[in-house]
Amino acid sequence: MNLDRRSFLRTTAAGLGAARLAGRARAATAPAPSPGDDPGLPRDWRAQRKFDVHNHVFLSGRRDDADWADVDHLIEAAEFLGIERLFCSRPITAGVLANIDAVRAANDSVLAAMRRHPGRIFGYCFVQPGNGPAALDEIDRCLEAGMVGIKLYNQFKYTDPVVFPVAEKCIQRGIPFLGHSAYLTDPKTLALQPKTSHALDFCALSRRYPELLLILGHVNGGGDWEWAIKGLRECRNVYLDTSGSVLEDDTIERCVRLLGHERVLFATDATMEGCVGKMLAAEITPAQREAIFWRNFQGILDRRRA
Amino acid sequence: MIIDVNTSLGHYPFRALRHRTAPELVALLDRHAIDRAVVSSLHAVFYRDAHRGNEELHAATRASGGRLVPVATINPRYVGWERDLAEAVETWGMKAVQLVPGHHGYALNDAYGRSALARVAELGVPVVLRQRFEDRRQRHAWDQAEDLTAATFLEAAQAVPSARFLLLNWLGLDGARLAAAGLKGRVLLDLARLQVVYRKDALRLLETLGGEALAFGTHAPFDYVAPSLVKLANLSRLRPADYEAVAWRNAARFLALA
Known part of the structure; x- marks a missing residue:
């Protein structure tokens, strides 16, 4: 036909x-x-200012002459989507308790990406709390090189005392602590990630450290997002970011209704088109959308100490 | 013109959905400048007698003036399924037939799956296969269905060479493998989980399978509609020659929409 x-x-x-x-x-x-006349989308959707507060850089080495294809595709996508700033880390995943040399190498690759795209890529320092004082020194090294916060993965539950010195360092430096999260209901996935923190673990850490700028990462990153949002009602000082590969309807509205838009931060975690689309579709006010897209995180950045 | 090939009507047992009735879905399409939607019944996935869901869908979509294009859902393990299939396709004119082996208790490659594929192919309409409804990491304790896999799909598709497939919510399919398996021209994949920029898997599928292989799809009302509109907007810049084909023309051709 x-x-x-x-x-x-x-x-x-x-x-x-x-x-x-x-x-x-x-x-x-x-x-x-x-261009500028995309069916079903607001006319100015690309021009709306956006900070992606949870993304990653993955490149094959830490040197400036590494393979940059992935990072350059990230920047190209940000151009398409009108994402002005990308806040990126390179966590060591799969439950690996990486030693400090491996952690430094991962952070060096983020620093290299920041040098390649200044003013566009900003860094979170990945730390593995089990490295003890060396992990705290690594935070100082990353901040002095220009990073803006820290990123933890799922090596330890955030209620584990080994994480507390990292939280105290964040408070001392006035920087955000972005944590991997999920309330996993699938037994197979849970068996692979037994120490992944969920909303109530974030709340417990926040109750211990109310002044900590704590961000629950990727509410749509896999796991029961409705549970995560309801869980965060139990603690007023925890932010959450909107990223993840799950694009389920009503997520953004539930975040705003149950937590208030002031606690919600736009992010993609590499699902860039999908997460921009979620924000554009959400039935929230223009002022709420602007706050989530960038103003809320700017407020967090403004609280950093020298 | 935009045709959404991936929508559903009805309740989903494990999560409250907005926009789950025909008028609500049409209003959602209107709000997002989408002209038509290919729709299947969630009730047909979960009722013991799937065809009761098809009956509801037939009644619900008749009043849409053609905006909603109904797709039958058939359970080949249920008594009288071939009669139900014939009624849906030949009497009611449904344009495709969905199989949900994980929910209906069979495998695409067992005797039930093979006979259903063959019978649908004989009727000349595409088979609709969703890789999944939801991310398994958030599954309800009663939700036991596993994602369909590429290997299972390829084996089934090669066993029934006359079958054509509308593949919804798929990720991780290798276009070169599909082409090598003789599926070029026999598959239409939707954009719901693909990326145009950054990961660029949609662009790779266009390169390996040709411009006729992709269609606009949202997975509404499970998912927001705008993510796929953003992808379509990016495609209009990167591959303007493919825009209309993906937005509506491929869907119209593949499903023989009048």
């Missing part, structure tokens, strides 16, 4: 009685969209 656009519209219009459909079909006679 080889339909041209006009004959398709002619044949469909003949069989379609609904007035609403007729209205849509008339609109469809317009030419293919030009």
